[in-house]
Amino acid sequence: MSKLRTAVIGVGMIGNLHARIYSSSPRCELVAVCDADPARADTVAKATDSKAYSDPLEMLGNEQLDAVSIATPETIRIEPAFAAAERGIALLIEKPLGRSLDAVRHLVEGLEARNARAAINFILHAEPRYARMKQIVRAGEIGRTVSFFARRRGTRLGMQMYGPWTDLLSSTLIHDIEMVLAASGSYPERIFAEAVVRECAPFGSQDAVFATIRLADGAIAAFETSWVLPELQPEPLEPALHVVGDAGAVIIEGSSQGMRVLTKDSYRHPDMTHWPMLGEEVGGALRASIDSFVHSVATGAKPLVGLRAALAAEAAVDAIKRSIATGAPVSVDPELVTGAG
Numbered sequence: 001m002s003k004l005r006t007a008v009i010g011v012g013m014i015g016n017l018h019a020r021i022y023s024s025s026p027r028c029e030l031v032a033v034c035d036a037d038p039a040r041a042d043t044v045a046k047a048t049d050s051k052a053y054s055d056p057l058e059m060l061g062n063e064q065l066d067a068v069s070i071a072t073p074e075t076i077r078i079e080p081a082f083a084a085a086e087r088g089i090a091l092l093i094e095k096p097l098g099r100s101l102d103a104v105r106h107l108v109e110g111l112e113a114r115n116a117r118a119a120i121n122f123i124l125h126a127e128p129r130y131a132r133m134k135q136i137v138r139a140g141e142i143g144r145t146v147s148f149f150a151r152r153r154g155t156r157l158g159m160q161m162y163g164p165w166t167d168l169l170s171s172t173l174i175h176d177i178e179m180v181l182a183a184s185g186s187y188p189e190r191i192f193a194e195a196v197v198r199e200c201a202p203f204g205s206q207d208a209v210f211a212t213i214r215l216a217d218g219a220i221a222a223f224e225t226s227w228v229l230p231e232l233q234p235e236p237l238e239p240a241l242h243v244v245g246d247a248g249a250v251i252i253e254g255s256s257q258g259m260r261v262l263t264k265d266s267y268r269h270p271d272m273t274h275w276p277m278l279g280e281e282v283g284g285a286l287r288a289s290i291d292s293f294v295h296s297v298a299t300g301a302k303p304l305v306g307l308r309a310a311l312a313a314e315a316a317v318d319a320i321k322r323s324i325a326t327g328a329p330v331s332v333d334p335e336l337v338t339g340a341g
């Protein structure tokens with residue numbers, strides 16, 4: 001079978017990992033990488049034996065590609081995504097899809113109008129525990145779902161890295177919101193949220209948020225998120241997802257999967273879940289998500305997460321923000337949240 005010709009647009013923290021994964025995949029040839037910062041593009045191109053570009057449209061025009069990852073900041077997605085879709089190139093787009101519900105809707109509708117093949121990189125779907133949880137819940141093994149609890153607490157590193165250009169809900173909690181909606185198979189009807197706004201006040205966003213969602217099937221979901229833990233916190237992220245049904249429960253805790261590493265001067269619970277480095281290789285859910293995308297492009301299989309699921313998650317994030325702003329419960333436009341599939 002011929003290899004898929006792939007490329008990555010935006011090779012910062014996460015795009016660099018996409019590039020490494022494609023370049024080491026036996027099913028792919030990483031043809032090119034592109035970054036607005038030419039030095040960064042050159043470094044990643046050299047490390048992955050690919051060509052460097054600094055203009056996405058030039059790269060898309062010059063190279064014959066089957067698939068491209070878009071891992072730019074979510075403010076810069078529409079132009080490269082539409083240009084790639086118009087050339088028939090399959091897309092793996094990093095979450096979230098944009099900085100506002102209007103922008104995400106424009107992107108989703110524009111890609112649908114172009115008959116794009118698009119997957120959204122919500123990597124929890126490729127994390128074995130979350131994938132299994134979704135399967136168990138959707139199969140009815142714990143009965144009718146009663147409640148969900150999801151937690152995603154980060155350290156101050158997240159606030160420093162992401163606070164200036166995105167926010168806690170869009171960058172972090174959106175993973176859990178999307179996963180809860182996918183596992184429940186239902187959709188949000190009413191949302192209420194409270195926030196702590198201190199250090200993120202200059203960015204117009206939140207340090208911590210608690211949110212509740214009433215789902216249309218009668219279950220309730222509670223979410224807790226923050227990014228203020230000291231960097232001494234042994235796990236880089238402190239996530240959890242608990243699902244209770246009227247005939248059982250599924251409990252997921254942590255991202256170190258029980259591993260603790262002690263040295264003379266440190267104590268860590270390393271990430272063994274999201275993108276652990278195994279020598280030079282990237283492992284974990286990110287690799288599994290990209291492998292799944294490659295498989296879906298090669299075979300025509302449905303992607304793990306499609307455009308409508310990403311739009312539904314964004315509509316829920318938008319409702320949480322509206323509830324924080326108004327101090328009142330808010331409803332969600334059913335048209336935006338019922339097509340997730």
Ligand SMILES: NC(=O)c1ccc[n+]([C@@H]2O[C@H](COP(=O)([O-])OP(=O)(O)OC[C@H]3O[C@@H](n4cnc5c(N)ncnc54)[C@H](O)[C@@H]3O)[C@@H](O)[C@H]2O)c1
Pocket residue numbers: 009010011012013014015034035036037040054056071072073074076094095096121122123171
């Ligand atoms: N799925 C996940 O688990 C996950 C994890 C981390 C980040 N992300 C998402 O990935 C996106 C990028 O995050 P990051 O942490 O890698 O950010 P980053 O700032 O490290 O990288 C973004 C890169 O995009 C480049 N860029 C900006 N504009 C460009 C343009 N017009 N053309 C080409 N390149 C351009 C920047 O120079 C930078 O190198 C964000 O939307 C973030 O939410 C997803």
